Amino acid sequence: LYNCSGADLLVDFSITLSVPSHGQIDASAVKNVLISALPRIEMNLNGIRIDRSSVSVQYYDSHS
Known part of the structure; x- marks a missing residue:
């Protein structure tokens, strides 16, 4: 994730999507x-x- 406003800013994050x-x-x-x-x-x-x-x-194992 990068801020395009001129200031150098890096923010790490994640979004988890669970797909059976x-x-x-x-x-x-x-x-x-x-x-x-x-x-x-x-x-x-x-x-x-x-x-x-x-x-x-x-993917995740839906049987776990």
């Missing part, structure tokens, strides 16, 4: 939806830029 491993949707589809929503998220965060290469989606 038996689901009909795969992790790449979920990631694509999240990536497509990033411009709006960035706008709502006052112009903060989110590094697309840091976005990942993982």
